[in-house]
Amino acid sequence: MTSQFPQVLAGRYEIRDLIGRGGMAEVHLGYDTRLSRVVAIKLLRSDIAGDPTFQARFRREAQSAAALNHPAVVAVYDSGEEELLQPGGASRTVPYIVMEYIEGHTVRELLSEGEAVPIAEAVEIVSGVLDALEYSHRVGIVHRDIKPGNIMLTSTGSVKVMDFGIARAIEDSASTVTQTHTVVGTAQYLSPEQARGESVDARSDLYSTGCLLYELLTGQPPFQGDSAVAIAYQHVREIPKRPSSLAADVPESLDRVILKSLAKSREDRYQDAAHMRADLQAAARGLSVAAPAADSWSPATSVMASPAAEPVQPTSSFAQVPSGASPMQAAKEAEEPEEKPKSHAWIWVLVFLLFVALAVVAGRWASGAFDNVPTPTPSPTISKVEVPDTSGQDEESAKKTIEDAGLKFAKDEVANEEVGAGLAVSSDPGKGTKVEPGSTVTVHFSTGSAMVKVPDLSGKTQEDARKALKEAGLEGGNTSQEDSATVAKDRVIYTNPQAGNSVARGTTVDLVLSTGNTSVPDVSGQDEATAKKSIEDAGLQFKRGDDVASAEVERGKAVSSNPAAGSSVSAGDTITVSFSSGAATQAPTSPVTIPKNLNGKTVEDATADLKKLGLNVTVDYKSSDKVDANKVIGTSPKAGDQVPAGSTVNLTVSSGKDGDNNNNNNNNQQQPGNPNPGGGGANNGVG
Template identity: 30%
Template structure:
């Protein structure tokens, strides 16, 4: 598993999903925390183990189930976002739920009160009801597939391994493959491989039993015996293990887990309504409700008392056929433990904040340190022809008729031909041994070790061993130099036919990709260029730039042309546009100084002049703009004062005082009258100050002297 972790962690699948830490391990898949680079959100990615993508039928089934699961949108179902095949890596992208599993809760907080147990099961049934309404059967309802988010949400996971109900799946659960977790398998799934909504109802009933009691209903030393008990024994009443549970809660569990599927609720929606009825009674403090109990009890309990805790009487027990003898159980157990041809029991540990992929490929039943079958790790995948794990269950009419019994076995009569037959068997055995020796040993030799050798050296070594070399593939390698042998098929020491061929995979050396030139690209375009170059996008830092427009890439780190490993992260420097510069107001100040200061900051300064009676010449009358921020190259306009308007003083010498005063005022001057030193009272102007013909500011005062 560690090799798989290091191979995928940090890799970007399908150019979009960056794989992070491992959060779950299973026999058929591993689940990783990942980041959707396109939408910048955390997701969970389930990656099927190597080799599964080579099975085209599996790939088609996987994609079909993924599309089926993606149709399901419900607040209590883990959403399926995407599926893909990245160069032989088959994966499923799902919603990431941060929290723990219901299995974690069962281990630490059970037995739970009936109110708590029903409150936990209700959202599970709500999700299953939505699935059943959409024609989807989950097929693997168990505590490991129920996620408890830190914010209190309850989510059902792994709908991606279920199949839509259709004509094709009405007759066999998985097309000849029995998939499920033994402790939660409905009897009909064990007996004849059929599965429908009532199969999920049965599993949900077992989960409710486990919440109420803290233990699984059927205990045994191996998964086959547990499956046998599901077929032959009713689920015990929860109150038999946790006293004090009301009889109507026992009846609810009995109804959901009835061995006859016809006696169970038709689907999760029906069971959900029953759970709500029972939960209301529990929350109201009802300890006994005979009517509710009788209403919930499956019809198979009629005539056996009011409680499912009562033992079956002898006549009822007689109606249950002996499907398998102990010796036959051993045979099936050997079949299930036979490796890839039969199946396996998943022995993985449950992982927090995740769920466990269905299936397993470990050789044989999982056992704990004491060597006893561990029922908390009991996922079974049994493959083979489209046939049930156990013979079809014999049905009995309601009137109590007994089933037809198989014909009794008789001991064959001894024959005098015994010695001849024995001799014939011995001859055949010797012939078989000789044939086995030839076909299994004599025709084969050991493949020599050529790892790390050049192609020529490997060819020579294989030639010395009477074998030939075939180049099967070329792959990148961080440890094996270019042109050297990375791996062989068969491996060194493996069996190969004499004068046969050994396939060799040669190293292309370390995989390196050049950082593309990204300056001037938009951020989205730069990310796409990195993905196209088989590199990853790291982070973006914004900086001001006077020559690169806002939103475009200024530079990359490492710089363009640098050779990096596949999916290595490249950071980008993105322009924020020109740096803003604060504008200072120069109104009323020296214009030359203002122009020099503004120009030094990169502004373009325009200057115009005009007269002003109040602003001294050479000072700034007004500025635009006079506040806020600008960037280099922006324009600042200055209006500079030329001082007041100058007017020529009219000649009023010799004019009467009134006429002179009127003339000067019309010219825009103020007039002040003074008597000359020789004043005689005739009221004529003898002089002006400033003198006639000179220029004076309009509005200034002209002094006239009179005699």
């Protein structure tokens, strides 16, 4: 800890170890004694605390960051000023900021080896930065210093943008960058307008973000030089190499996104962070993007420095270059050490001024200022055609607009959440661009949001389902089959992902079709009414089967079904359900006496009585003019005899009078348990 700092700020913030030092401030680990939490504390260096410019910048950082409440922005909890005693006894007011403390490391550390990071990781990092910028721009704040050292990656992989020390409200950005017209920012990530000392806006941050993405994918910034002024000159005049020329794994679509973000003219860049993020994520998924082809970015399209712009003045704040020793925590966001101007920087200033002077001369020549100088008669030239604006037009209208201008029409599709599906988003070359007559203009039409909902395809045929998926911007995938009680054969039961889920455009959706069969439901343990409903709800018919003895299943509850539960059957099939009659009657171990009251009973009642005694029963029929049909005439063994348990007793049952045999035969065929409905059998000892 620096000796002049007090132990506690504002009576609550304990200052602990120094964890970061930069050109303007020192960052300490801190502890909030009131809320019992670890914080980070940034203090303006005491040796510059008396400079009004640095004080204003430091206070502005506190105000800007405190106005932002977003997961991708390092949170500011508190700020203030503390009177510090200086060497010699003098005191000086030093501002401080209390911030969120986060475990992690900066992107500068990630790039310290000069190697590119995987494309997916680079896209994730830059998407997080664009999330933060979309929010800060929406509330009116331009960061103005997006660079690897100001981007933190937390231990959980989240992105945090920090150091709003040179941020300004957008409405204040029309003024010069500083009161002294010096350039503020880090050379490798400066926008052309910052390098020229002009006003900045949200698109300036997007240029710097493009530089960041370029370095993540290639391992090096888009422009390099041996001085800050040399690098600034390249930002103003030079076109960077395609990232794919330095890293073979970078696809052409990412080339397009990066080069559009690095356009010299703000009008040619992405106009907001949301559109840049949408294109970036579309490119990462292999989808088409709104950015023009990389071929269209050539040195001829670069923007010469405006003659009215004041010359770039190399200052220490301009020349902030990342140091190798970056902090390990998110709150260690002290500015990176400032590079001192090199002794030969004035040479680059002269070179830059020379190019500005040449630009002025060229401009005056073009305006006719030297008309008194004789010039050769120019050769006849073909006048170029201006690409018309097709924004918001449907395909038919856009095609007519392009062809009416003497140009050829081509179509492309891009995902866009703000422009309705089927309407033009942009063109390549862009509107207002001068091109040769007959040139091809590709108009990008919106397919709608990059995310689409899976449609409900239930009950559709496979052909209709695949057609509906294509219309929704999705791909039909594999098919499988399942039983369904409610969906007809070969119709869709459900999809995977399921209907209503939001998925990326182009996602493959699998179809599950009905076999036309249904599965027998498991009715075990259900009473008859419940089992009947379960069977019928499955599109099947219910039938009650024979009761079966069961010690495990309560009397009256379903024991099993035929076909068994889980079997695949056709809709409408009959399912027979057996119910429990309770535990089986224990057969007596002592001899059993044949009851004497069986004669005259119906065969069913007599059979039931004998079975209750643990006896088995057989039946013979005999004609009789004395005993009614289906009534017991006698038994064998005789009534009163004792037999072992489990013995078989034969019942002789009347089939009626001889003249009623035919009628009796018909009746007997309807009697349950009658094995011989055709007439009399052996007497078996009954007289």
